Amino acid sequence: MKSYCLCLFFLASGLFSYSQEKINWINWDQMIQERENDSIKKKVFIDLFTSWCGWCKRMDGTTFSDRTIVNYMNSKYYCVKFDAETKDTIVFNGHQFINSDPSFVKSTNSSRGKSHWFAHSILDGKLSYPSYVILDENLTRLMIYKGFKDTEKLLGILLFFASDQYKYYNNYLNEAWNKSLKNNSQN
Structure with a gap:
């Protein structure tokens, strides 16, 4: 009876996790391809992380x-998950970015490597994980955010940029x- 209950528990938890929606994370090249195919372009949310x-x-x-x-990001953004220590080559704005350690790029092991030049560039050399761009x-880069963000804070950020409120705020x-x-010059 105990094993039967355990079996049901694992089956139910597996079904529950399977039915949960997830962010449609894509890599940089997939984002470029999707942008080319879409008639209406979306903003890009990049999650820079390490293992x-x-x-x-x-x-x-x-x-x-x-x-x-999940729903908001999937509908309003191209969601790019970028491993800041990847061996992949990234092309952005006519520049080619590679991992900063050529020996790591050529190695076959999966050990921790050095940071990628794209991460250096997009984060202005201030590497901190997690970071979001x-x-x-x-x-065109609008903003960099660093550190853990709870749901409320991240949703506020996502809404601010997806709704173009940042344009009005800059004007203000x-x-x-x-x-x-x-006023200061008149005084």
Whole structure:
């Protein structure tokens, strides 16, 4: 009877995890291909991670597993999962990026390697994991976020950029700055 209950438990938990929706993570090349095929371009969300990063795994197990986050990201973004220590070559804006350790690229083992030059470039040399980069529809970087984000914080970020609110916020800041300069010059 005990083994029967255990068997049912594992079967039910397997079905539950199978039925859960997941973020449609793609690699860089797949994102480029999907963009070419889509008539309406979406923004790009890049999750930069490493295999040894505990907070990256926690994001995968919590925030990136939340149904609201999953549905929103899948509908509004190309979701790129980028291993910051990958051996893959990335082409971006006419530049070719490789892993910073040529001996690691040529090795056949799966040991921890050095960081990829794409990670250095897209994060302005400030490597921290997990990190998230949002690109607009033209692949222009909009923002870098670092560290663990709970569902509420990440959803706010996703909404802010997908709805183009960042454009209005920049206009507001520019107007406020110009008004401040004008007021200061009159005094």
